[in-house]
Amino acid sequence: MVTVPAGRVVLSDRRTERSWDVGVEACRLGAVPVTQAFYARVTGQRPSAARGDRLPVEGVSWWDAVRFCNALSVREGLAPVYQFADDGEGVAWDASADGYRLPTEAEWEYACRAGTSGPRYGALDEVAWYRGNSEERLRDVGGKRPTPWGHYDLLGNVWEWCWDVYDPEVYGTYRVLRGGGWFDEHWSCRASVRRRSHPTFRVDDVGFRVARSGGGG
Template sequence: MKLKFVFIAAMSALLSSVLAAEDNFEELLEKYKNVTSESLLAEREKKQSAVILKEKLDNTFLDGAMIAVPEKSYSILKTEVTQEFYEAVMGENPSRFKGEKNLPVEKVSWYDAVVFCNKLSVMYGLAPVYSVSGKSDVSEWNYEPHKGDGISNEVGCNENANGYRLPTVEEWRYAAKGGQEFKYSGSDNLDEVAWYDGNSGDKTHTVAQKKPNGYGLYDMSGNVWEWCWDSGSYSKRFYCGGGWSSSAAGCEVGGRFWCNADHTDFDLGFRIVRSLSKK
């Protein structure tokens, strides 16, 4: 009789264990379904956001905005990179003069500009031009735009890459001349083509409000200075074109200045180019 009671008790415990396991299994399965569904939904939303962002970049910022430079193998953005464009790619806007969406972005360092170029290239499935320690993925550069002094290792340039990049000083000057022989980009009358210390009211202005040069490029004199790729001595990089606080002399096509690559200022921005010969 005692043996029978022990057997029944053992079977009851086993059955309870099985039932509990089944309950746990159902619970775990439901959790798994929920987690899987949330993960798939998040991934789908991420992909949809990427598609929407690319369409926005196409329609708002790049559609017809890259001008092929005559007799050269590169195209150049017809305006300075705007705050809206920069924020769409980088997720932030460091500029001092905020307001109109088509104001040029400023307070960006040379490092910030090359990070922008690589991120934009990846969005379009293009080969990034710049690398640090052989890595073109900016997330591996140990650099946060506007939050650090700079990138500790040298930035390399892949001349065979087909992505977006900064112009060289030579490329910038050629494009700024616009096939014309003017002192400033598009005219000998600076007020026709530029915002500078004589007419800016001590601030930036919406891009493409002044007369373009012969290639259809705006604000290559004045509004904000524009970073170029070339290096000066040590870690210094060149910039061209003059800005809203510049004298007339600073806005001449042939001028160039340099400063540290980590320098930022509220009259310093950039525009991008892309090599047409690269596939």
């Protein structure tokens, strides 16, 4: 887990041509996406199509990701962040809990930019696995240059689930994905790119990383 300092970020959506300014509180964000080995240690499951302990876990839905966060919190003696409705269809975020959670998309983009001003925190081939250099396959985490704040693979390798609903009026419960993946062209691997998917969706280029509120601990 690597600290993300407090600050502000401007998010934008190309589809609606809208932008909005968001304050970000200090938090901690996983240095790498959750790996297959880590996911297996916590859940006992290996859902990924490709196999390798240091490959990012993929083939996981948004629901799988939030349940992993709660399971990891319990495993480490922390208060679970997510409270699930009895019907299994709804989930609430307990802001007082100290456990693991998904990053918000504002936290994700702010960490991805890491004080830089361009579309990426470095030259694409140096920081990301994408269609142009991945040989069209998933790659071990941590193999490219990190952000100035010390996070790896925020661009490329796997898209990452965020907490946020994408656009509830148009897309209902669809959640935000960020970062681009190993099969994407260069234009998808930028700090500002937003993608959406149904929270039950599972595919071989979507994973996640964990966050915790607060800048320490």
